[in-house]
Amino acid sequence: MTTTAQQFDISIVGGGMVGAAIAVALSQAGMRVALIEKQPPVAFDAASAPDLRVSSINLASEAWLTSLGAWQQLEKMRVCAYQRLQAFEQPGSIVTFNAADIKRSHLGHIVENNLLQLALWQQFNANVTTFCPLSVSALQQFADNTEITLDSGEALSAKLVIAADGANSKLRQLAGIGTNGWQYRQACLVALVNTPYPQQDVTWQQFTPTGPRAFLPLPDQQGSVVWYDDLVKVKQLAALNSKQLTQQLRKAFAAQLGEVEVVSSSWFPLARMDANRYYAxxxxxxxxxxxxxNPLAGQGVNLGFADAKLLTELIIDAQRHNSDIGSEQLLQRYQRKRKPANLLMMSAMDGFYQVFGNDIAPLRTLRQLALNVAARSSLLKTLVARYAVGSE
Ligand SMILES: Cc1cc2nc3c(=O)[nH]c(=O)nc-3n(C[C@H](O)[C@H](O)[C@H](O)COP(=O)(O)OP(=O)(O)OC[C@H]3O[C@@H](n4cnc5c(N)ncnc54)[C@H](O)[C@@H]3O)c2cc1C
Structure with a gap:
């Protein structure tokens, strides 16, 4: 071990939404946390256009973020609650899931990723030391602790190092953890739009033969539009200027989108990835x-918050009992609970993608049947609404 290494209880590589939430939870429990992040969140400017990267946050994630104090910060900036979730093939046959069906005031919120990250950073107390903008360059594991070296040459020693540095995690590679998965045939174009209608309380998804199209409401007269299609088509759309893309959206989306105006846009490849194990x-x-x-049903960061919540609870509990906060037993418990839960959701999304993302005739029939059944069954509607908010 390097004698000059700075000592922490926990090091976290990646201060995005998940890493920052972990830092807040552990530091509030009195742990000394090092947070290494390549890029700090951008400051909030109420006059600025919303961030293009937005996420649908379910009630389970909202409750945990509220307990951390970050949700209250976020609400002071910008969020948009939605009370209804709609699915349809033809605008004439819409299935609506209502918050009222499960006796809730809302089903979730659409938030800007950057603002949620910022709200979490604003919750950092004196126990968090940020190393930013910096990346990790080396990892050395010992029996009782782990040491990481940063680009700056600084060495940090901790009982446990958490990799929250996203899909292309460098720390995961340094730890020798492999992955499996694939790139989906489809990609998606995301556009921030001005809408002709006042702030909306509904998020909807239309299933078309070439892939779903979705609308996520944002505060005031704005929204986020997502167009799933094959990669070639998505790249063609992404190459258009705002005026041309506006024309395409007005033509391709259901009439209820109205005469939107594109403010900004980008495209994202869609990938499924599962780490072979969650710790080494x-x-x-x-x-x-x-x-x-697959972001089709907006679950990615909600699963990440569920990981973060369980992991921090196990660590805090171990610390209270004076046990090793990086023990194999603790990490095994975490993996045993979270890996199957995440895999289940990934496979459910793949099934959903197969049934709702293509135009094979039997699947088209199955899809129509599913929507018809859902339209008539209040039990099914309640179940879908409960799933959407993240209830067990
Ligand atoms: C089009 C699209 C739509 C989506 N919509 C939704 C949705 O509606 N709901 C939902 O729940 N999820 C959604 N997701 C998924 C969601 O965006 C991700 O699950 C979420 O961003 C993961 O958060 P994270 O903190 O784990 O990783 P990231 O957001 O990737 O954050 C990783 C952080 O680590 C930092 N970092 C990376 N490498 C290093 C390094 N070497 N050293 C230091 N720092 C590093 C990065 O700068 C970043 O801040 C969507 C994804 C896409 C692509």
């Missing part, structure tokens, strides 16, 4: 560093 020695993975999921 005293390095443990959380969030997208452990798994990436």
């Amino acid at each position: 020695g005293r390095v443990v993975l959380a969030g997208d560093a452990a798994h990436t999921i």
Whole structure:
């Protein structure tokens, strides 16, 4: 071990939404945390256009973020609650899931990723030391602790190192943890749009023969539009200027989108990735560093927060009992609970993608049947609404 290494209880590589939430939870429990992040979150400017990267946050994640104090910070900036979730093939046959069906005031919120990350960073107390903008360059594992070296040459020693550095996690590679998965045939174009209608309380998804199209409401007269299609088509759309893309969206989307105006846009490849294991020695993975999921039903960061919540609870509990916070037993418990839960959701999304993402005739029939059944069954609607909010 390097004699000059700075000592911490925990090091976290990656201060995105998941890594920052872990840092807040552990530091509030009195642990000394080192947080290494390549890029700090951008400051909030109420006059600025919303961030293009937005996420649908379910009630389970909202409750945990509220307990950390970060949700209250976020609400002071910008969030948009939605009360209804709609699915349809033809605008004439819409299935609506309502918050009221499960006696809730809302089903979830659409938030800007950058603002949620910022709200979490604003919760850092004196126990968090940030190393930013910096990356990790080396890892050495010992029996009782782990040491990482940063680009700056600084060495940090901790009982446990958490990889929350996203899908291409460098720390996961340094720890020698492999992955499996694939790139989906489809990609998606995301556009921030001005809408002709006042702020909306509904998020909807239309299933078309070439892939789903979705609308996520944002505050004021804005929203995020997502267009799933094959990679070639998505790249063609991404190459258009705002005026041309506006024309395409007005033509391709259901009439209820109205005469939108594109403010900004980008495209994203879609990948499924599952780490072969969630820990190696005293390095443990959380969030997208452990798994990436098709964003079709907006589950990715919600799964990441579920990882973060369980992992921090186990660590805090071990610390209270004066046990080793990086023990194999603890990390095994975490993996045993979270890996199957994440895999289940990934496979459910793949099934969903197969049934709703293509135009094979039997699947088209199955899809229509599913929507018809859902339209008539209040039990099914309640179950879908409960699933959407993240209830067990
Ligand atoms: C189009 C699209 C739509 C989506 N919509 C939703 C949705 O509606 N709901 C939902 O729940 N999820 C959604 N997701 C998924 C969601 O965006 C991810 O699950 C989430 O961003 C993962 O958070 P994370 O903190 O684990 O990783 P990331 O967001 O990738 O953050 C990783 C952090 O680590 C930092 N970092 C990376 N490498 C290093 C390094 N070497 N050293 C230091 N720092 C490093 C990065 O700068 C970053 O801040 C969507 C994804 C896509 C692509």
